[in-house]
Amino acid sequence: xxxxxxxxxxxxxxxxxxxxxxxxxxxxxxxxxxxxxxxxxxxxxxxxxxxxxxxxxxxxxxxxxxxxxxxxxxxxxxxxxxxxxxxxxxxxxxxxxxxxxxxxxxxxxxxxxxxxxxxxxxxxxxxxxxxxxxxxxxxxxxxxxxxxxxxxxxxxxxxxxxxxxxxxxxxxxxxxxxxxxxxxxxxxxxxx
Numbered sequence: 751x752x753x754x755x756x757x758x759x760x761x762x763x764x765x766x767x768x769x770x771x772x773x774x775x776x777x778x779x780x781x782x783x784x785x786x787x788x789x790x791x792x793x794x795x796x797x798x799x800x801x802x803x804x805x806x807x808x809x810x811x812x813x814x815x816x817x818x819x820x821x822x823x824x825x826x827x828x829x830x831x832x833x834x835x836x837x838x839x840x841x842x843x844x845x846x847x848x849x850x851x852x853x854x855x856x857x858x859x860x861x862x863x864x865x866x867x868x869x870x871x872x873x874x875x876x877x878x879x880x881x882x883x884x885x886x887x888x889x890x891x892x893x894x895x896x897x898x899x900x901x902x903x904x905x906x907x908x909x910x911x912x913x914x915x916x917x918x919x920x921x922x923x924x925x926x927x928x929x930x931x932x933x934x935x936x937x938x939x940x941x942x
Contacts, residue, residue: 752933759824759925769829769853773819776897777812778938784901785811793818793904796914800926813935815901820930821922822900823853825913831893834886846882851889852896854911856903858882863906872899 756764785808787794793815798804801814827833835842835849842848847859858881861869873879876895877888889896908914913922 752930752936754927754929754933755820757925757927757930759821760919762824762828765820765824765829769823769831770820772831772893773816773897774934774937776894777816777819777901780812780898780901782808784898784905785815788905790906791908792906793908793914796908796923797926800923801928801931809935809938812938813931815904816934816938817926817931818904818922819854819897819900821925822911822913824925825920825922826850826855826911827853829853831896832890834890849882849886851886853893854896854900856889856896856899856910858885860899860903860910863903863910869899869902869906872902 751767751770755770758764794804794811797814797818801817804810804814823829831853833853833855834851836855837843839848839850842850842857848857850857858879861873864870870879873885873888873895876892877884879885879888889899903910904914913920915921918924
């Protein structure tokens with residue numbers, strides 16, 4: 751893989767191959783609608799000043815999403831798909847609905863952010879979720895779900911994730927790389 755994909759993230763190091771390959775594979779297979787322009791104050795609004803402007807292609811938007819994933823997961827979990835509860839967060843320790851899971855540390859209460867039910871539909875394709883505990887178990891065990899769910903969730907909004915809204919040094923922004931985004935874009939571009 752291109753060396754730019756291994757650019758360090760804060761004090762976390764570099765993303766491992768298995769994380770990068772999983773993200774690329776899942777994002778490449780998602781429908782274009784997941785990356786389409788919308789009116790939400792979403793991940794693309796956050797990324798635009800650093801990684802924009804957008805050329806209008808879905809491949810570029812997928813590459814920007816992959817770059818956000820690479821950096822965000824470094825902050826949240828050091829790229830560990832099986833990571834569970836953040837024991838340093840009293841809110842999640844005391845409320846199972848806020849218990850984090852996976853590389854992006856997403857919690858069950860994220861479903862509340864989507865009145866359309868798209869996130870619930872996404873979950874149902876991967877398994878049965880009856881509450882916070884089964885959400886956390888399924889999320890930790892299913893890397894593809896983590897990647898797809900994240901891609902859909904950050905299109906709804908980003909207020910749920912500290913590294914997406916915090917100022918530096920706890921922000922993903924200083925660690926985003928145009929070179930890494932270009933490498934993702936190159937990897938997504940079909941050879942003709």
